[in-house]
Amino acid sequence: MFLPALYAATLLALYPSSALGQYLLGVGIGDVTGPVTETNMMGYADLSQTDTGLHMRQRSRAYIVAEAANATNRFLLINSDIAMGDSGVRRAIVAKLSALYPGVYDDNNIGLVGTHQHAGVGGYLENLLPQLTSLGFVRETFDAIVTGSVKAAVDAHNSLAAGSLSFGTTDILQGNINRSPSAYLANPAEERAKYAYDQDKTMTLIKFTGSSGDRGFLSFFPVHGTSLYQNNTLVSTDNKGMAAYLYENYAEPNTAPGKTSFVAGFVQANVGDTSPNTLGAFCQSPGKPYDGQPCEFYQSTCGGVTQECHGRGPGFRVSDFESNYLIGSYQFEGAKTIMESNSLKSLNGSVRAAHIYVDMSTYTFKGADGQTKRTCKPAMGYAFAGGTTDGPGAFDFKQGTTSGNPFWDIVKGFVTPQPSADQVACHAPKPILLNTGEATQPYDWQPKIVNVQLFRVGQMVILLVPGEFTTMAGRRLREAVKAKLVANPSIMGTDVTVVIAGPSNTYGHYVTTKEEYGVQRYEGGSTIYGPNTLDAYINIYGDMLGYISDAPRAPPSQAGAPPDLTKNPLSLRTGVVLDNVPIGSSFGKVLTAPSGSYSKGSTVTVKFQGATPRNNLRLEETFLTIDRQVNGQWQTYRTDSHPSTKYNWKRTNGALGYSEVTITWDIERDAPSGTYRITYYGDYKNGWTGKISAFTGQTGSFTVS
Numbered sequence: 001m002f003l004p005a006l007y008a009a010t011l012l013a014l015y016p017s018s019a020l021g022q023y024l025l026g027v028g029i030g031d032v033t034g035p036v037t038e039t040n041m042m043g044y045a046d047l048s049q050t051d052t053g054l055h056m057r058q059r060s061r062a063y064i065v066a067e068a069a070n071a072t073n074r075f076l077l078i079n080s081d082i083a084m085g086d087s088g089v090r091r092a093i094v095a096k097l098s099a100l101y102p103g104v105y106d107d108n109n110i111g112l113v114g115t116h117q118h119a120g121v122g123g124y125l126e127n128l129l130p131q132l133t134s135l136g137f138v139r140e141t142f143d144a145i146v147t148g149s150v151k152a153a154v155d156a157h158n159s160l161a162a163g164s165l166s167f168g169t170t171d172i173l174q175g176n177i178n179r180s181p182s183a184y185l186a187n188p189a190e191e192r193a194k195y196a197y198d199q200d201k202t203m204t205l206i207k208f209t210g211s212s213g214d215r216g217f218l219s220f221f222p223v224h225g226t227s228l229y230q231n232n233t234l235v236s237t238d239n240k241g242m243a244a245y246l247y248e249n250y251a252e253p254n255t256a257p258g259k260t261s262f263v264a265g266f267v268q269a270n271v272g273d274t275s276p277n278t279l280g281a282f283c284q285s286p287g288k289p290y291d292g293q294p295c296e297f298y299q300s301t302c303g304g305v306t307q308e309c310h311g312r313g314p315g316f317r318v319s320d321f322e323s324n325y326l327i328g329s330y331q332f333e334g335a336k337t338i339m340e341s342n343s344l345k346s347l348n349g350s351v352r353a354a355h356i357y358v359d360m361s362t363y364t365f366k367g368a369d370g371q372t373k374r375t376c377k378p379a380m381g382y383a384f385a386g387g388t389t390d391g392p393g394a395f396d397f398k399q400g401t402t403s404g405n406p407f408w409d410i411v412k413g414f415v416t417p418q419p420s421a422d423q424v425a426c427h428a429p430k431p432i433l434l435n436t437g438e439a440t441q442p443y444d445w446q447p448k449i450v451n452v453q454l455f456r457v458g459q460m461v462i463l464l465v466p467g468e469f470t471t472m473a474g475r476r477l478r479e480a481v482k483a484k485l486v487a488n489p490s491i492m493g494t495d496v497t498v499v500i501a502g503p504s505n506t507y508g509h510y511v512t513t514k515e516e517y518g519v520q521r522y523e524g525g526s527t528i529y530g531p532n533t534l535d536a537y538i539n540i541y542g543d544m545l546g547y548i549s550d551a552p553r554a555p556p557s558q559a560g561a562p563p564d565l566t567k568n569p570l571s572l573r574t575g576v577v578l579d580n581v582p583i584g585s586s587f588g589k590v591l592t593a594p595s596g597s598y599s600k601g602s603t604v605t606v607k608f609q610g611a612t613p614r615n616n617l618r619l620e621e622t623f624l625t626i627d628r629q630v631n632g633q634w635q636t637y638r639t640d641s642h643p644s645t646k647y648n649w650k651r652t653n654g655a656l657g658y659s660e661v662t663i664t665w666d667i668e669r670d671a672p673s674g675t676y677r678i679t680y681y682g683d684y685k686n687g688w689t690g691k692i693s694a695f696t697g698q699t700g701s702f703t704v705s
């Protein structure tokens, strides 16, 4: 009797309120980088933004939380360095994981959140509209995301061990601004008066602690992944992936990116009207009187046109890569502040997951005024074509884009039908530009059915939302969910924290408040299910709260899933024909050698006879290493995923299949002095046999001092 009591008292002293062992926790990471050349990039949906190389690899990071006492109750959250979750990608991930672990992971408890970065590889979404600029569906991208996400999840599963969770918050004031402040101002003054900012500045973080220390975290903070501009063509992760790199490198400085056991989760939140271009939006109009002036406030124009209005990040004077680093580092610092705080609150209590499919094209509900409200079949407004100050936003329907786009040439035969009178009335006051919801040829342009999902652990509720909620839309959703939970304390008591994670699972575009919708900025023009979209979601999430109650309850029905559009998609992007080298050259031959010596802070640039990296994505590997000589042995010092290296590929003769690879290394100021060399890893395709063969190129050595 005495000994166990003493033991328990000791444990309590060591873990005052954290009850180590209350949860089983798992974390994992996987490479999801699709083809880094000759593929349209995802986010800005700009036809000319075709990738030409790699800055940092895209990763999925997986987190499993299960009750130790009853591990049936668990969730798996996959935070992926992609622009948005997608129903097709999620379907494939769920199919693989539910086959690997029958009865453990399923539609109900697997969630896929995109970091909403705009510098990743495109072509993976299953609906038609986002495929327009990528010449259709790109199977290689889709497969890379599925493979890497499943790998992350399997690693997380295999790492399940007893642990505790705690959480805290901090404000990150420099991390974002509102890019549609005129729309925000349409919200009622009394409502705005409740908040200090027109953006959510608070990061909320859940810390994962195991028996031998911290294992990672999930943080939630809203800021668009548009630090890297639309004219960048190197595949990267934007600011959330940068923050994750900075944290994982801080936790394990001697481990290559993507190989750490500590997994840092920077999850996107109510991102809709946020921008990382925190200096504001200015006219880039050389020679005109308004050059360098702030853009017009209501329409973000310069001399009446949108094209010259550009947001500027904090590193604007240097480059967008500098801005990306800075916005990433602010989030990294915020996460560190919370992780290293000693006033975190422990999470304790049930783990729950609930997921349903909802047809948002025909949803009806009773509004606060007692009237029946409905949502509409998807449609995009005129404002959507205007884009945003972060870049001429979405799918580029400006005149002239039909030429040079064979995919659009096919699709234009199916251009969206005239909206019916009912459709026009349903979306009012939004004028319809693209009547996507009544266009079903060659297949659905935008989703009608979305995934609605929520996870709970202890006092924390995570709402996985299928779209980009604006700041105020997200606040209304969180507050409504919290108010309903507090009013029904039998569900989970009254100590409740609600966070948003999105865009998750399906890309249902934007969600504004009804007042913002009335103003029809870009976000309102892209709120595809009409003016009642937000109130419908508030109603739907509210109806699901019973599923996260402490009292066990069977999960909701998984009926009504959307059709699989990935089986027979349009895909016009051509495969690799062949790689070849000019007479007298060879694959991997050094074309530009390093000069003999470099100082820290300078850049090394070398060039090789190359081959297209599409032949082998080298997932979990690298296209290059910076090697450092240590005691006569070569060791890998940097890989293609370190932010200091860049891999650029260029086709120099399309008909004959020649290409060149340029590798740059911005030598870190704290790099050890010594002898280095650069190795290039490639794979070429033989045009006769189709056989793909690996090769390496290697420079001579050079010194850094």
Ligand SMILES: *[C@@H]1O[C@H](CO)[C@@H](O)[C@H](O)[C@H]1NC(C)=O
Pocket (backbone or CB within 6 Å): 229, 231, 232, 284, 310
């Ligand atoms: C990319 O766009 C930004 C913003 O418009 C501009 O400042 C920069 O010069 C452009 N970079 C290149 C390489 O064209």
Ligand SMILES: *[C@@H]1O[C@H](CO)[C@@H](O)[C@H](O)[C@H]1NC(C)=O
Pocket (backbone or CB within 6 Å): 016, 017, 018, 019, 345, 346, 347, 348
């Ligand atoms: C549960 O969490 C709350 C809030 O952090 C804390 O006050 C309480 O002591 C915890 N309870 C247990 C049993 O750990």
Ligand SMILES: *[C@@H]1O[C@H](CO)[C@@H](O)[C@H](O)[C@H]1NC(C)=O
Pocket (backbone or CB within 6 Å): 070, 072, 073, 552, 553
């Ligand atoms: C574990 O949880 C599941 C799902 O909530 C429930 O059906 C089952 O009865 C629980 N098992 C035990 C032993 O409590």
